Amino acid sequence: MSTIKCDIVSAEKAIYSGEVTMVVASGVAGELGIAPRHAPLITQLKPGQVRVHLEDGTEEDFYVSGGILEVQPYLVSVLADTALRADDIDEAAALKAKEEAEALLKDKTKKQDLAKVQAELAKAVAQIQAITRLKKNLKR
Amino acid sequence: MAVGSEIVTKIKSVKSTRKVTTALEMVSASKIKKAQDQMNASRPYTQKIRQMIGHLAKATPEYKHPFMHDQDGANVGYIIISTDRGLCGGLNSGLFKNAVIHMRDWESQGKGIDVVTIGNKAATTFKSTNVNLKANISALGDTPELAKLIGVVKVMLDAYVNGELSHLYLVYNDFINTMTQKPTVDQLLPLPETDEEEIADNWDYLYEPEAKDVLDQLMNRYIESLVYQGVLENLASEHASRMVAMKSASDNASDLIKDLQLIYNKARQAAITQEISEIVGGAAAV
Numbered sequence: 001m002s003t004i005k006c007d008i009v010s011a012e013k014a015i016y017s018g019e020v021t022m023v024v025a026s027g028v029a030g031e032l033g034i035a036p037r038h039a040p041l042i043t044q045l046k047p048g049q050v051r052v053h054l055e056d057g058t059e060e061d062f063y064v065s066g067g068i069l070e071v072q073p074y075l076v077s078v079l080a081d082t083a084l085r086a087d088d089i090d091e092a093a094a095l096k097a098k099e100e101a102e103a104l105l106k107d108k109t110k111k112q113d114l115a116k117v118q119a120e121l122a123k124a125v126a127q128i129q130a131i132t133r134l135k136k137n138l139k140r
Numbered sequence: 141m142a143v144g145s146e147i148v149t150k151i152k153s154v155k156s157t158r159k160v161t162t163a164l165e166m167v168s169a170s171k172i173k174k175a176q177d178q179m180n181a182s183r184p185y186t187q188k189i190r191q192m193i194g195h196l197a198k199a200t201p202e203y204k205h206p207f208m209h210d211q212d213g214a215n216v217g218y219i220i221i222s223t224d225r226g227l228c229g230g231l232n233s234g235l236f237k238n239a240v241i242h243m244r245d246w247e248s249q250g251k252g253i254d255v256v257t258i259g260n261k262a263a264t265t266f267k268s269t270n271v272n273l274k275a276n277i278s279a280l281g282d283t284p285e286l287a288k289l290i291g292v293v294k295v296m297l298d299a300y301v302n303g304e305l306s307h308l309y310l311v312y313n314d315f316i317n318t319m320t321q322k323p324t325v326d327q328l329l330p331l332p333e334t335d336e337e338e339i340a341d342n343w344d345y346l347y348e349p350e351a352k353d354v355l356d357q358l359m360n361r362y363i364e365s366l367v368y369q370g371v372l373e374n375l376a377s378e379h380a381s382r383m384v385a386m387k388s389a390s391d392n393a394s395d396l397i398k399d400l401q402l403i404y405n406k407a408r409q410a411a412i413t414q415e416i417s418e419i420v421g422g423a424a425a426v
Contacts, residue, residue, distance in 0.1 A: 009188060011286045011365045013181040029348040042192070043348035044357060068358060070192055070345075077188050079361065082286050093291030094298070097256070097275035104267050104276055136399075 004036040006052055008062055010080040015062055022053040023076050025069055032069070034076050041071040050078055144407040151400045158393035164227065165386035168379040171282060172318065175376035178283070179315070182369055189362045193331075195345070196355050203352050206301050207359050210330050213306040215252040215272075217296050218243070219328070221312040221370050222262035223378040224278055229385035231313060231321060231377060232261045238323040239311045243271065246307075254305065256292045258371060274299075284375065286368045293364050300329050312370035313377035319384065321377035326370075328363055 003019040023034040027043040034041075047065045054060065064080040197208070220239055222232050243253050253271040257263040260278045267273045275295040280288055299305050308329035314322040347354055 007184070007188070009185045011182055011185045011361075011368050012178070014184050027348055039346055040344070041346040041348070042196070042351075042354050044354060068192075068354065068361075070188075077192075079185060079188060079192075081361075085290075090290055090294050094275070094294040095291070097277050097291035097295055100278075101256070101263070101267075101273045101276040104263050105273060 002036040003055055004034070004038075004076055005074060006076045006078070008050060008052075008064075008078040008080060010064075010067075010082045012082050015080060016052065016060065018052075019055060020052040020076075021055055023069075023078075024051040024053070025049075025064075025078065027069065034069075034071055037073070038071050038076075040073065041069075043069050045069055045078070045080075050080075143411045144404045147400055147404040147407070151397055151404070154393050154396050154400065158390050158397070161386045161389040161393065165383050165390060168383035168386065172376060172379045172383065174282070175372060175379055176315070179369070179372045179376055182365070182372060186362070186365045186369060189358060189365060193355075193358055193362060196351065196358065203355065205355055205359050207329050207331050207363070211300060211303050211306050213300070213304045215254045215299075215305050216243075216246045217254045217256075217299060217305040217308040218271075219292065219296060219308070219310050219367055219370075220255060220257050220259075220262040220266065221310070221367075221374045222257065222259035222265075223374070224260045224280070226261070227385065228378050228382040231381040232265075235311060235313055235323040236262070236265055238325060240269075242309070242311075242325045251306065254296075254299065256295055258289065258292060258367075259374075280371065282375070284368070284371045286364060289364060289367055289371065293367050297329075297360065297363060305329070310367060310370050312374045313381075315373045315376040315380065318380045321381055326366075328366060 003021055004023075006016065006018060006020045006023050007014070008016040021036070023032075025032050025034070026046045026048040028046055029043065032043065045064060045067045048063070050062045050064050050069075052060050052062075062080075064078065065082070066085050067078060067080040070077045070079070218239060220236075222235065226232075247253065254274050255266050255271045256275040257266055257273065258277055258280070263273070263276045263278060275292045277288055277292050296305070296308055300308055307327065310324075310326045310328050312324055312326075314324040316322055345351075
């Protein structure tokens, strides 16, 4: 039976790589079964299973939370998302990051005081070091 | 005997400092490996996306994604990646210096500077400067997740698409090896032209649903994955830099202990000698 190479990768790690006889995935337009010599194709994936059929008749399942599937003549690539993605979820994440920045800007005093104290401490330590060095030199 | 008791206390305190620095050094040494593995694991994804974008750009010449052509926004954006904690030598300050020099260049051309920060150190540094801090995320930990970066990246991408930004840069420490980390300012947007991906046979894809939608999604993922890789590079750099800094701190502490021990021994010897001569002197007088 002919096979096709299949790579499943996410931004955080390579999930699967090997020769398979068939890849089954759920695209946004419906279930897809990719056999060797499939026409070149790019599609978005829905959250769901990606199943690969191996040459020895066994199957392996991977869960992806969306992503993109690409078919080239001798290669199927699945770019899996690591997290559930939707416009409103992304929007919420962006808002949260913005709020965090605003909160930081607001409590300027607190953090800056800390930074100031740290700087003063560093200065004091440097002074002590200078004095000890001076004393040492005087002793000799 | 009270001879040099203050020196003894001093030696004790330096010794306990050395214990801390040695422990930190060993912790960082073990974390470098893990960070490097993570870096390598994330590479295939970025490579694949880059190839696909190359394909798509050729396959759909009539549609140009906003990331690909220049925008004439009034501001320049920076995504600055730093560490959450200190005690890592000059890693952050070197990086910020590079970033600020880069920003000055743009400011002299009359552009405003927008910044989003990843990591505590960048946030506390840049909020007190005259740049606009637009978003921040910190406390990513030792195994950063891409999911946490989506927000900050989106803030910048949206600003770019809306025409507020003319350029977007990524600022991070490039991990070269344990001894060397290079402060780097990379251009993210507009996407620099790459001609490394020469596509031999020129076929077109079937698209589901539309080439445009797929390309939009790919572009976002691509930028996110680049930022994610920057975070991993910076994490490996942080551990490497901390290990080196803590090693030299431990060495300095050892030197200091040696010096102090010598001073203490001399003082003790002097006291003993003095006592003996006093006793001998006293005996002679009797």
